Amino acid sequence: MLMQDNKSFVRFENIQKTYDGETLVIKNLNLDIAKGEFVTLLGPSGSGKSTSLMLLAGFEQPTAGTVYLDGNPLNSVPPYERNIGIVFQNYALFPHMTVLENIAFPLTVRKMGKAEAMERAQKALDMVRLGAFGDRRPTQLSGGQQQRIAVARSLVFDPALVLMDEPLGALDRKLREEMQIEIKHIHENLGVTIVFVTHDQDEALTMSDKVAVFNDGIIQQYDTPATLYEKPSNTFVASFLGETNMLKGSINKQAEGKAEVKLACGSTILSTAVDPHDNGDPTTLCIRPERIQLKEDHGDEDNGLHTTVVETIYHGAFAKVVLALNSGEQLKALVRAGNINADLTPGHKILATFASEDARALA
DSSP states (O other): OOOOOTTEEEEEEEEEEESSSSSEEEEEEEEEEETTOEEEEEOSTTSSHHHHHHHHHTSSOOSEEEEEETTEEOTTSOGGGSOEEEEOTTOOOOTTSOHHHHHHHHHHHTTOOHHHHHHHHHHHHHHTTOGGGTTSOGGGSOHHHHHHHHHHHHHTTOOSEEEEESTTTTSOHHHHHHHHHHHHHHHHHHOOEEEEEESOHHHHHHHOSEEEEEETTEEEEEEOHHHHHHSOSSHHHHHHSSOOEEEEEEEEEEETTEEEEEETTSOEEEEEEOSOOOTTOEEEEEEOGGGOEEEEOOSOOTTEEEEEEEEEEEOSSEEEEEEEOTTSOEEEEEEETTOOOSOOOTTOEEEEEOOGGGEEEEO
16 A cells, blocks of 8 residues: 655555456556646557546546545545536537536536626636637637637636546647647646646647656556656657657666667667666667767767668758668658758668667667
8 A cells, every 4th residue: 555645636546447347447557646737648549548537537436446636535426526627528518508608507506606606707718818708609619719618617616626638639730739838828827736638649748747658557657748758768658759769679788877789780889778687688779860960971980870861851940861770670860951961862871870868778
């Protein structure tokens, strides 16, 4: 049994969940969220992230373990008594009500007087910058405006916690990016605790104080966006968060946090050791494309890989260069536009180099 952390506002303690009595959707979840944090549960479909949110909301019950809010166990507390605001992907607005009535609905359910409820609803509407839209119906609003209304409704009763389940999934890319910033600013201004579920890595990195990366019912890593991206703890996190190169190799030796790796292409690379290895153990070397420098191949160099240009794909501000190693593996490098100091013609020989701290030897 884990000790209760006084700093923990939301706590999942030894949580397991199965729907059929055999397969565990959540295998052993232990997660602490501090008051005022914006935490994203990130992972592919079926990884357990949405189920975790439903357990917190009270729409599902854990098979084992306990969910806490502000130190109080929630397992026996019904959803309507948890003081939690929820924003769904489909907005769940009432089409027969005005915008203002939709926002005031959680207050009227709590038996608040109509005048006070409408006053608070108007303040919430102003907060999401739609103050003049109170008399409209949801069907008269755009998708982004409807999402703002759903956010305002989730906040109007001053909940202890707000849950957001893929709330931006139905929006187009431009509007989605605008709403990411909008929700982030609301969080910063109000200081409310938010637990956000998404499968979109960019969304998680953009919005969150911390991210819990789920896979197969287990949290693979829980940390700040920068740490997850720069220092992934395993190959799943490295590949799921952003683009990364993964090269197969084996450990020559390991000491003082560094690992010397013999790659399949024959090169020996010095890297950061993430896990304990014995000499000869297989490993995967992970390097982000933007950490690779390209230069003309004039011979061997420390942490240099001899490659051949396959193709160069221009993206305006940068170019993605696809390189081939003699092992048949490919390496991708990102080069800023105007900062290309080598011939990137297909078939040309290029030396790809990187710092040892930018390469991670993972189990």
